[in-house]
Amino acid sequence: MTRRGGLSESQPARPHYHGHRERLRERFVTGGSAALQDYELLELVLFRILPRRDTKPIAKAMLERFGSFSEALGAPPHLLEEIDGLGPTAIADLKVILAAAQRIGRDAIQDRPILSSWSEVVDYCKAQMAYETKEQFRILFLDKKNRLIADEVQQTGTVDHTPVYPREVIRRSLELSATALILVHNHPSGDPAPSSADITMTRQILDIAKPLGISVHDHIIIGRSGHASLRGMKLI
Template sequence: MARHNARQATAEAAEEETERPHYHGHRKRLRERFLAAGADALPDYELLELVLFLAQPRGDMKPLAKRLIDRFGNFAEVISADPHALSEIEGVGESALAALKSVQAGAHRLLRQRILNRPVISSWRDLLDYCRASMGFEKLEQFRVLFLDRKNMIIADELMQKGTVDQTPVYPREVIRRALELHASALIMVHNHPSGDPTPSRADIEMTKEVQAAGKALGIALHDHVVIGRDDHASFKALGLL
C-alpha cells in the first residue's frame, strides 16, 4: 500500500511538472540573475520583462517584451515611446503602460537631481545625459533653457517652447525677459532635433546670436546652446559659434 501511494505521488508530481507552463520559475531565476549580476548581464528584452513583472503578477512577459523591442528598437526607446504608440502593441494595457512610463519618469528625476545644486561646469556630462533623456527621444522639437546664478548653479530648468518635427518658434525677447524675472546671470539653451542629426541649422545660429546680443546688453551671459540628437549632441561653444 505504501509503495502504491509512493508511486501515485510520483506520478502525480510528474503530471504536475508536465502541466506547468514552460516559463515556470523564470521570474525567480531572472530576478536572481539581475540581483546577482546587475542590469548589464541582461539583454534589453529581459530588463523589460522585469519591468512588466510589476504590471502583470502572472504570465509569460517574454513575448510582450520582445514585441516591444521589435517595434521600438531598444530599452530606452521603449520606455521613452509615446504612450499612444505603446498602447497599440498587443498586451500593453493600463498597468503595463504605467510601469513603463514610471521607469522613464524615475530616470528623468534621477538625472535631473544630479545636476541640481551643482555648478554646471563640474556636472556637464550629467547635464547632457539629462537633456538627452528628456528631449532626445521626442518626436517634436522642444526648446529648453537652463537659468544660472553667478556661481553657475541652476536656478530654473524650463521647457519654453514646443514646435513641429523640424522647427520650434523661439523668441529671444521671451528668453531674456524670463532670465530677468529669475534674476539669472547666465543661460544654457538646449533644443532637440527629432531627425537625429544635431547639426545646428542656419535658423538655430541666427536665433542664438540674437539671444547672445540681447543678453550681453543686460549683463546676462549665454554659456552655450546645445542641440540634442538621438545618439549625439552639438555644442555651439565647442563648434566656435559662441
C-alpha cells in the same frame, strides 16, 4: 485525489515563464544591469507591471519596434498601444518609471555647479528630450555660481520646428535673476546637427543677453543619435 508528489489534479500548472523570471532576477542581483541584455532588463521592468503575462515576447516586440531600452520607455503612448500585451494601465506604469529616471537625472545636477558636471547635464537633457516626437526648446537657468535655478520648457513646436522668441527668453531670465543660461532643444529626426536657423536664433539671444550681464554657456541640440554643442563646434 492527488498525483505522485502530492499535487492536486485540480491545481493549475505553474506557468512556464516563472522559472525564467527567477533566473533573470538572480542574474540581476548577482551581476547588476550589465549582466542583462536590453530586452532582459525590459522583461524585469514588465514583470511587476504584467505579473500574469509572459513578458519576454512583449519586451522583444518593444525593442524591435523602437530600437533601444530608452526609446521603448520614451515612446509615445499611442505607439506603445500597438504592442500586443500593453494596455493603458501598463503604459501608464512605464511612464511612471520613465519619470522616475528623469527625476533622478535632474537630482544629479541640482545644487551642483553645472559646468563641473557637464556629462551629467548632457545625460539629463538626453533623458528628458531625446525621444520626444515634437521639438521642444528648454532653458536651464543658472545662478552666479552656475547652479541650476530652474529647468523650463519654453516652447513646443512641430516635428521639425519650434518658435523661439529671444526677448521672451531674456525676460524670463531676468524674472528668475539668472546670470547664465544653457539653451537646449531636440531634433525628433534623430540628427543633432544644427540648422542655420538654430545658429541665428542662438546668436540673437547672445546679443540681447550680453549687455545685461547674462552669459549663454551653450546651446545643446539633442538627437537620438547623439548631441551637438554649438559652443563646442565654435558656432557661438
